[in-house]
Amino acid sequence: MPAAWAAAGPRAEPCLIFPVIFSEVFSPVAFLCSLYQSPGGKAFFIPGEHMQDCELEFLWLNGTPKDLPLPAYASAAAAGMDVAAALDAPLTLAPGAIALVPTGFAVAIPEGCELQVRPRSGLAVRHGVTVVNAPGTIDADYRGEVRVGLINLGPAAYTIRRGDRIAQLVLAPVLRATVKVVTQLAGTVRGSGGFGHTGR
Ligand SMILES: O=c1ccn([C@H]2C[C@H](O)[C@@H](COP(=O)(O)OP(=O)(O)OP(=O)(O)O)O2)c(=O)[nH]1
Incomplete structure (x- = not known):
């Protein structure tokens, strides 16, 4: 790390x-x-x-649900907290379909940090269901419901049910840039080479 x-x-x-x-x-x-x-x-x-020690404040938006867990780390050193779908009814994602899945909560993130919404690899590799905008960005000043944009890239329809773990949230530091316009950039060996110019 x-x-x-x-x-x-x-x-x-x-x-x-x-x-x-x-x-x-x-x-x-x-x-x-x-x-x-x-x-x-x-x-x-x-x-x-x-x-x-880092504390994230979570607010359940419709009262504390009896059947949904808080986002939680699945192992001692897990980087991401698994997050569950707060769906009222099962949602079937046809192949190629995209859906915005509610989590039922909002968060207050410490300033200088962001929460990244990342796919769960098991869901992605086994079923092709992944986060369409991965990594999604939850800004520190956002107070709306955290939602997960899922896409089914697999060949078969996939049904998400209330309480299913659909993604993981990773807290990350943010560096903000000050943009400065210049007339010339410092030279490098690579120069403008990119997009595979070094070969396969
Ligand atoms: O996976 C995501 C990504 C974003 N958001 C929320 C939190 C974030 O702070 C806000 C805006 O996200 P973003 O800046 O990525 O979206 P945008 O399309 O640029 O919208 P906006 O114009 O509102 O910033 O939407 C989510 O709930 N889940």
Whole structure:
């Protein structure tokens, strides 16, 4: 995990220091979404116990349902919380069909983070049912119902029932850019080569 996030390097320094100072002083929650600046100038996420402190507020929109679980991690180190369909009636997705499936809740995400709506690999590989806009983005300032856009890419119709786990929610940090117009970009070896220019 830390290696996967390691990347920002010295140029990210100004935007990394603020969240650390801010979070350490004001918000233990936001701390988890912050980057830590090492003496060597490399940025990385602090692994370990801090990552378990982040609190997401969930609000059931139609009262707490007796039959639906809260989004939950299925294993000790799972990255995503499985989320269940809050359907009133079964929904059959014909091959090629898309449906927006309700979850029955809204969330308040710590500023500086997003929730990604990602497919469950079992559903995708076994039945071709996946998140059509994967990864869906739940913005920190969104207060509407979280919904999951599903598409059936498989050859057979697939029925989703209330309580079925349809996707997973992954909390992730957000870096926002300041856009600056320039007349020339710094040169690189790759230059404008892309779209397979290095071969198969
Ligand atoms: O899978 C998703 C994706 C988005 N949303 C909600 C939360 C998100 O904050 C909002 C807007 O999503 P997005 O910005 O991806 O959609 P848009 O088409 O650009 O809509 P908007 O113009 O409202 O931003 O819709 C979901 O509930 N599920």
